Amino acid sequence: MTSMTVTPPEPVASRQIIIGVDTHKYAHVAVAIDHLGARLAAQHVAANREGYAQLEAWAAALAGNGRVIAYGVEGTGRYGVGLASFLRRTGRRVIEVNRGDRRSRRSNGKSDTLDAEAAARAVLGGQATAVPKSADGxxxxxxxxxxxxxxxxxxxxxxxxxxxxxxxxxxxxxxxxxxxxxxxxxxxxxxxxxxxxxxxxxxxxxxxxxxxxxxxxxxxxxxxxxxxxxxxxxxxxAPTLREGLGIGADTAAEMLIVFGDNPDRVHSEAVFAKLCGTSPVPASSGMTNRHRLSRAGHREANAALYRAVIVRMRFHEPTIKYVARRTAEGLSKRDIIRCLKRYLAREVYQAVMTDHRARQAVPTSASQGTLDL
Missing domain, CATH: 1.10.287 (Helix Hairpins)
Incomplete structure (x- = not known):
């Protein structure tokens, strides 16, 4: 594909820039802004390894003696997965950017360049902070x-x-x-x-x-x-995860898909619960003070947690006792399941991170053993 480059301004020694990328099947569009929010330049590249290298070289030349703070990439789980993987292997910081606000699009219009600039500004403003999945394991x-x-x-x-x-x-x-x-x-x-x-x-x-x-x-x-x-x-x-009652291959698979090959991107069990749609959100009005479950997040993972909870409500003695106690306190079955899904999300997070830390420790132990010899 023929690339179109907008001539960048002269590099500034102290300049720090952010690159926003709007990804497509055959081509990517990038826009660079500096740390003050000024738009610097735009670039169109092919969606292949040659294009990825061209994009990185363009960003480095634009930064000059400064540095590229981050790349904000849309669609890191689809069209942007190749670019994100390439940038990560070269040591660049990649931020996953969700689709832009629809109201803003209606007001300001839509184009690939505008979407790329919006991705860069989402990183600069702190709206986009998520680390994409590595997708390599x-x-x-x-x-x-x-x-x-x-x-x-x-x-x-x-x-x-x-x-x-x-x-x-x-x-x-x-x-x-x-x-x-x-x-x-x-x-x-x-x-x-x-x-x-x-x-x-x-x-x-x-x-x-x-x-x-x-x-x-x-x-x-x-x-x-x-x-x-x-x-x-x-x-x-994930042997520790599979030891949990009611967590079979299908449920474990959904949990591991949410975490990806770099579980460290999920910073806490609360974050994981939100990703699965099991974190409570306020649902109060007037004199009532209630919460409900978030309807966002990974719906397949939410359904997998529900199936595991139903199994435990039938065969897991501590869960059976918990259900009886909470029922006596006046909670409905729906609210009890909501609580159990939240508890199970915490258990799943701890199990997955335990297995992740064990895998990380294996190469370290092996290298220490080699040095001792």
Whole structure:
């Protein structure tokens, strides 16, 4: 892609600059501002390694004898993941910037350059402070496998729903043959149908049902394969987390996806609870003084915490006693689950950080052992 460069002003020795980047699939747009908020220059580069190096060299030349404080990058989990990874490997500070305020966009208009400048100003003003995920380790592997598993599960559900709907309108003899069976028996019977030549409504119905049943079976096998991989990855990467009651491979995977491969970016268990949407926020009005759970955050992680809490409410004796005590105090089941999700978020955070610290200690111990020899 042909790059377009706006000629930068002369470097200033004491200048400190911030680079904001609006990322796209094939090209990125960057805008530089200084530490006083003055806009300096803009740059368009290709979204590849050559473009990333060009962007870094442009920023360094612009800073002169000063320094680049940070890069504010939009979409670090999507189009900006390659740029963020490149900058991090070169020792640059990268800040994740969310999409700009819609009201501001309506007032000031929208363009790639304006979005890039807004990203830089979000870093300068302190609105953007989040460290992006590194996406270069086991957590990224888990995320990719989890996406494949979840889409296969949705397709499997869609296949059996479609199959059952098709049976309702199938010819009477075929419908009666398949009626009143369990899902497993139904799938097996449909998969064993022999339609022959498709020259009648019965034959076409058999062909369609057989195809859907075969699809269901193939997706079921695929999901089992994904589950095996997720189980192995989560057990090896987060053994302490997996020891928790009700935290299986699926729940552990969602938790690790939230943390990413650099859990230190989540500074406290309160931050993690907010990321999962389990932190209480004020919901008071008039004389009432209440709280509710945040509806922001990672909704899949929130759902995973909910499933784990439900399991504990049935099989975990301390949780059962807690529920009984809080019920006697007048709390509703919904409020009790809210409290339990918050407690579980704290437990998950401590478990993940314990495993993270253990992994960090392994290379240190190995190097010390080598020196002792």
């Amino acid at each position: 086991t957590a990224e592997m888990i995320r990719q496998i989890k996406i494949a598993r979840d889409t296969a599960r949705k397709a499997k559900t869609s296949a059996i729903i479609t199959l059952k709907a098709l049976i309702v309108t199938a010819p009477a003899d075929l419908r009666e043959h398949l009626a009143g069976t369990s899902d497993k028996v139904l799938i097996d019977r449909c998969a064993s149908l022999r339609p022959g030549a498709v020259n009648s409504p019965t034959a076409s119905a058999k062909h369609a049902l057989r195809t859907l049943a075969k699809r269901y079976q193939a997706l079921e096998a695929e999901i089992r394969e994904h589950d095996t991989i997720l189980d192995d990855l989560t057990r090896s990467h």
